Amino acid sequence: MASLNKVSLASSMQTVRDVAQSRRTRRVLTGLLIFIVLFGLLGFFAAPPLIRHIAEQQLSKQLDRPATIGRIALNPYTLKLEADRVHIGDKDGAGDFVDIARLIVQASWSSLFRAAPIVDEVQLDSPRFHIVRYDAQRFNFTDLIEKFSKQPAEPDSKPTLFSVSNIRLENGQITFDDKLLGVTHVIDQWKLGIPFIATLPSKTDIFVEPLLRARIDGSPLAIDGKTKPFATSRESEVSLRFDGLDVPRLMSYVPTKLPVIVQSGKLSTDLKLNFVISNDAPSLRVAGTVDMNDVDVRDQGKAPFFAAHAVHVAVATLEPLKSLYHFDDIRIDAPSADLARDKDGVLSVERMFAPAPAASGTAAASAPATASAAASTGKIASAPAAASGTAATGTAAAPPLDLAIKRFVLNDGTVNVHDEAASRPVDVGLQKLVVTLTDFSTLATAPAHYTLNTDFKDGAGSLGAAGAFGLVAKTASAKLDLKSLKLPLLQPYIDTATAAQVTDGALSASVNIGANWSKEPVAVMVADTQLDLQSLKLAARGSKQPLIALAQAHVTVKQVDVAARTADITSVETTGLSVDAQRLKDGSINLTSLAGPHEVEPQRTAIHAVKKAQAQGPAWHYKIGELNLKDATANFTDNTTPQPVRLSITPLQLKVQQISDDLSRPLPVDLQATLNKKGTLAVKGDVTATPLKVAVKVNANRLDAAAFEPYFGSKLNAVIASALLNANGELALSQTKSLKANYHGDMALVDVRMLDKATSDPFAGWGSLALTNLKADYDERGTEVDAGKVTFTKFYGRVLLDAQGKLNLKDVVAHESGAPQSLTRDKSGADPVPLTPQAPVVASAPAPASSAPATPAAVTAATPPQSPVKLHFGQLVLQQGRVTYTDNFIKPNFTANLVGITGTIGAFGTQSTTAAPVDVAAKLAANGPLSIRGTVNPLIEKPALDLTASAHDIELTNLTPYSAKYAGYPITKGKLNVDLHYQLANDQLNANNHLFIDQLTFGDHVQNDTATKLPVRLAISLLKNSRGEIDVNLPVSGSLSNPEFSIGGLIWHAVLNLLQKAVTAPFSLIANAFGGSGEELGYVEFEPGSAKLTDVDNKKLDTIVKALADKTSVKMDLIGRVDPAVDEPALRTQYVDRLVKQQKIKDVVGNGESVDLSTVTVDPKEYDKYLTQAYKSADFKKPRNFVGLTKSLPDDEMKSAIAANAPIDDASLRQLAQQRAQSVQQYLDGKIDSSRVFIVAPKLTADGIKDKGETTRVDFGLK
Structure with a gap:
């Protein structure tokens, strides 16, 4: 196999050598070389000037601005283009528009194979942009936008394929000259890097990672990100970092006018934004932190609105298109908010951010944009619903708001409020405000917990709150801790409810509140609440003197159910309550000026509507376990009387239990009071409001009854200097159809002293007037008074016959007009004769004083009352009485002292069928005794009596002033014995006055114009027997039905007749003596x-x-x-x-x-x-x-x-x-x-x- 490869390689090499050595090949290579050389020559030398010329021409033509390029260099082999000193001027040519120190564009030979422009690198060095804003809508480039926007749009076609890589901008600067605002902004040192932008299919799914660095007015800006701008998903991720961005400079370029002015603020951010479209549903996600430092926001009048030292927001996840807002931490340091409320009750925030009416100008222009934005937002909001499979034609419901704040902290906050909706402008505020909120969520079932602590400004108190609430469960709880809230701050807010002026006072409260608004009506519960009031002072408007003062009050609330309208209050305790009430001269009470509203409160807000709805709801049911007033003081002054009545009740202790809205339930009452620092009053029992029913035990000890003297003192010529009331019994009141009242117990009026109003001399008084086993009953049938025993002790008084012959007892009741009449001196003004030696220095007599008011009472009784009065007294006991009688009608004046008045009168009354036995004894000072015995029934319709009175061994020498004045002779010797017998029955009086005078002897005649011209000695001689005695009887009779009836007058006339007969008809005396x-x-x-x-x-x-x-x-x-x-x-x-x-x-x-x-x-x-x-x-x-x-x-x-x-x-x-x-x-x-x-x-x-x-x-x- 290896050998086979070697053979193939050798064959190929041979073929290449053959081709290269061929002539044709040499021709092609030579032509290619010439082309390359020519291409290079044209590219290096011919193309740059041409490109420069064409570029300048086209730029000037397209931009309507002068454009110049200092140099263009082109490497035709590498396709690298360099342009230096690119300059575009302003439209008028007077200024700069764009300057670029160097522009390098590195094209790619691959563009030939892709059939699309491919740029491997774009680099701009030191670009300078000069932007000018002339007004809100016109810039120095506005004409370019208008020009290119008018060009016809091309028919829809596939996007142009291109690829640009390695976009770099170095050392850029943008100068923004804002002629409208008169400021200049500089964005310098900015650097922008974009790895590539491509629409080629092989490039659209590769992330582009742009980079931006700059300084905005000296504030660093860093933006990193990656995006697939031409992918179907538009998947993008951006890191946005600002550091100390000057916000006020940017806020002026917000498209719409803001209701506030951002005076200062430094914005720093570290945010990551992710955007992606999945199944045609966009998704935007934001995370990171936002910090604002040195925030100062003003209203349109440049008045302070909001300020903060720092605002920190840590965003966990924000997905606004899904209504999801999750925050890890929100912290506001040293915020300060300045709010205002106008006279119509509208907050400055409401007015500030209220939508402007779409009338004209900017508002009208911004309306379409707002509507458009709202429409687009609606489309975006509906996208998730469409993605979840809902019908395309249906309208998807917006997702529920998912707002979660893991932790919110507000530190050292300040709130200032200027309120003009109160009765007068008021400035209130909070300081040292600290608020925390944890685990808040609009969708979670677990409750969020919060705390709030703040101090009211100017040391006006503090407020603390802690609790939890859940929006899903629709429940909330709070524990409020209010300390020392200065109540005068609330004055402008209570002016509409009361005319009282709160001059001092502090309120503290510990309140536990729970609410559940899942029910209808909303359930609001208050439980385990403590209220404390300190140093409360209420004064009338315009006065500094408090009418009501309260040292301390404590209220314990067990439970208040607002929905059920029930309140259960454990106790109300007050200490040091002081009430200063006055009855003014017009009869009104000064406290009523506190109750009425000072101003009518307009119904401005929904709060008033809620109050009105509550007022129209069912009645409240309440219970107060105990009301306890300790060490209270009640002062009352009545200025309607000639002399003001002044009552001071201090200390006052009052305890009322089982108070409720059920007025038919009896209230246990325990009252203890001291009146005018002299006497005490204790009342204990039950009081029922509806129907009225009172059943209490009363114990009064030396109550100052003289304090009430101005109510009737103007009708007397005497001043009650002292009168103390004692009472120990049971008082009952009830009212159904009519009032019923009864009192059973003892009562006494003691230490009574009455002075002459004109001279302040002693007039009358007594030590004690005591009614034992008193039973007083009143109802619609009449009044019944039954006293087992009446004891009149140490009574004394003065009876005066003045120089004009008028008895002072007739002047006890004052005339309707004129100055007070003296009861102890005549018109000469001479000092009165001292009272009897046993009398105190200041003394007066009850017997004459009581007889004076008895006369009008008898006259009134002549008309049968609609409600008759039934009286019964078991026994009247007189002890240690004395009366001083002075006669200034004669000269020298005469004085007699009746002392040692003692005795008893048996049972008598208005219904008595039997007469009361009478046994009274007394003594004329330095004379013999006086006694009155018999029976009397004085209160029946026709009084009856059968009395025998005797006075023995009365020295007649004391009567010398009378004998000298009327007879013309002084008495040098003589004694008088008197035996009287009076019988009254059926208004007919029969009286026998037996006078026995022994050894009456006259001195030498005194020349006196007032003396009788009758032979007085003869009259006496005729009256005397052979022993020097005068023994006569003076029978008198008369009818009480005669309006001129007077027992004294009858006796006086009898004496005068006797003397006149002795002188003018002496033989009638002889006839009577010898039977003639x-x-x-x-x-x-x-x-x-x-x-x-x-x-x-x-x-x-x-x-x-x-x-x-x-x-x-x-x-x-x-x-x-x-x-x-x-x-x-x-x-x-x-x-x-x-x-x-x-x-x-x-x-x-x-x-x-x-x-x-x-x-x-x-x-x-x-x-x-x-x-x-x-x-x-x-x-x-x-x-x-x-x-x-x-x-x-x-x-x-x-x-x-x-x-x-x-x-x-x-x-x-x-x-x-x-x-x-x-x-x-x-x-x-x-x-x-x-x-x-x-x-x-x-x-x-x-x-x-x-x-x-x-x-x-x-x-x-x-x-």
């Missing part, structure tokens, strides 16, 4: 014209003699009187009878017989005879007959004529009166010392006689 008949002893009567005493007159005179026998100092005057109307006719008749009798005496005397003239009488039978004689003998003018003789007349006419001419005159009447007085004097002579009986001038008329006796009399007078 009143005024009849004051005179004796005579027959008309007569001075002769009768037997009746003698008996009267005997009674007078007996009475005056014990009153040796009394003298008696006799006043003779005549009545001319009666006595004068009688005297004239007596004159006629005397003349008739004288005519008979004339007939009898002188007949020689002795005649007793006193026994001479005229017989009626002879009366006519003697009458005629008397008429004829009378010396007066008489009627005559026609012959001149005295005319005869009837008897009556003769009697009338004689009487008419009788010599009766005033002297005759005076003599008659004198004779009558003398007749009485003669009768008394020897019975009464004549030195005590005087005849005084007679009275000749009947004037002044008011009694029913005869006017023809003798009146008696005593002196």
